[in-house]
Amino acid sequence: MSTDILGTDARPSDAVPARPREGRRPGRPPQRKRPRREINGWLILDKPVGMTSTEAVGLVKRLYQAAKAGHAGTLDPLASGALPIAFGEATKTVPYVVDGRKVYRFTVRWGIETDTDDAEGRAVATTDKRPTAAEIEAILPGFTGEILQVPPRYSAIKIAGERAYDLARDGEVIELEARPVEVYRLNLVGQPDVDHAEFEAECGKGTYVRSLARDFGRRLGCAGHVSALRRLVVGPFDEDDLIPVADVEAAGEGEDGVAALAGLLQPVEIGLADLPEIALSSVDAGRIRRGQSVLLRGREAPVEADAAYATSAGRLVALGSIEAGEFVPRRVFNFSAPEQGLRRR
Structure with missing residues (x-):
C-alpha cells in the first residue's frame, strides 16, 4: 500500500507551454482533486475473489479520501478474506501485524x-x-x-x-x-x-x-x-472483524458518510496486541516525544524487550524497545486527527 516528484534545472526560456489534454475544452480550468483526510486506524476488509490487494487498498483509500494507507500481507486475486488495511499512523504498526500468525x-x-x-x-x-x-x-x-x-x-x-x-x-x-x-x-x-x-x-x-x-x-x-x-x-484480527466491500461502500454513501466510515475502523493500537504495553505519565510521554529514553523503575515492565509500545492516558505515544530497564523510542506517533467513532472490542 507514493507520489513521484520530478525535478528540473530547465531555464525559463526552455519552458514549453502546456498543451490541453484531449477532451478538455480550451480555457476550462482543471478539476481540483478532493482533499485527502488524515485518518488513523485499521479496516479489516473481507477481500473478494478477483480483486488484487493493491486494488482493494486503492478502493478503500478513495472511499475514505485517506492521505495514507497500506495493507498487512498480500492476498492473491484467487484468495478472499482478511486483508488488514492501515490508515495514517496505523501504517507504523504494519510490520507487527504481518509478523503475526x-x-x-x-x-x-x-x-x-x-x-x-x-x-x-x-x-x-x-x-x-x-x-x-x-x-x-x-x-x-x-x-x-x-x-x-x-x-x-x-x-x-x-x-x-x-x-x-x-x-x-x-x-x-x-x-x-x-x-x-x-x-x-x-x-x-x-x-x-x-x-x-x-x-x-x-x-x-x-x-x-x-x-x-x-x-x-x-x-x-x-x-x-x-x-x-x-x-x-x-495477527490480532479474525473473522469477527471482517467488513465486506459492499458495507464499506454503503457506509460512504450514507447521509453522514464520514462518521459511518470511521465507525468501521479499529484503533491503531490493536495492531500491537502481541507487544508489551508501557503506561507513562504525561511528563515521561513528553520526554519520549522529544526522542529521549525513559527509565522504567517501579513499573510492571520487562527489563529487556526487542519491541514494545508506550501509552499515556490510554493514548499511543511511541513504538520502541526496552533496554536495561529503559524504554527507548524508535517511532513516535503523531495523531493530528481525532480518533472518534472507532469500533472498540
Whole structure:
C-alpha cells in the first residue's frame, strides 16, 4: 500500500507551454482533486475473489479520501478474506501485524499440478491417482512444525532485485531456494468429492499455502494445486472483524458518510496486541516525544524487550524497545486527527 516528484534545472526560456489534454475544452480550468483526510486506524476488509490487494487498498483509500494507507500481507486475486488495511499512523504498526500468525481455509484440487500452484496457472503434471482420507492424514505431520518450503515460482520474492513472478512471466527458468517456515496447525476438514480436499492451516510469516498444496500432491503422488483459498485470521484480527466491500461502500454513501466510515475502523493500537504495553505519565510521554529514553523503575515492565509500545492516558505515544530497564523510542506517533467513532472490542 507514493507520489513521484520530478525535478528540473530547465531555464525559463526552455519552458514549453502546456498543451490541453484531449477532451478538455480550451480555457476550462482543471478539476481540483478532493482533499485527502488524515485518518488513523485499521479496516479489516473481507477481500473478494478477483480483486488484487493493491486494488482493494486503492478502493478503500478513495472511499475514505485517506492521505495514507497500506495493507498487512498480500492476498492473491484467487484468495478472499482478511486483508488488514492501515490508515495514517496505523501504517507504523504494519510490520507487527504481518509478523503475526495467519489462519487459512483452502481447497486442494487433486490430479493436476500447475506452474503457479493455483487454479490460474497452466497444467505441468497430471495423474489419475486420488488419495484417500487416511493417506492424506498420514502425511500432514510431515508438514507441521518448522519445515523447509520452496516458494512458488510466481511469487513476490526478489531474485537479484527482480520479482520472481516477473521473471517467470518473461519465461526465465527460476530456481528458488527452500526457506524455513513454521506451520503450527494443519488439519484435513473435508472431502467434498474424490477430486478435492479441504484443509485449515495456522502458520507463521512467509508460509505459502500454494506450496503446501503442491507439496501435498507430490508427496501423495497424485499432483495438486490450490483451487480455493480464504484467510480467516491475521495477527490480532479474525473473522469477527471482517467488513465486506459492499458495507464499506454503503457506509460512504450514507447521509453522514464520514462518521459511518470511521465507525468501521479499529484503533491503531490493536495492531500491537502481541507487544508489551508501557503506561507513562504525561511528563515521561513528553520526554519520549522529544526522542529521549525513559527509565522504567517501579513499573510492571520487562527489563529487556526487542519491541514494545508506550501509552499515556490510554493514548499511543511511541513504538520502541526496552533496554536495561529503559524504554527507548524508535517511532513516535503523531495523531493530528481525532480518533472518534472507532469500533472498540
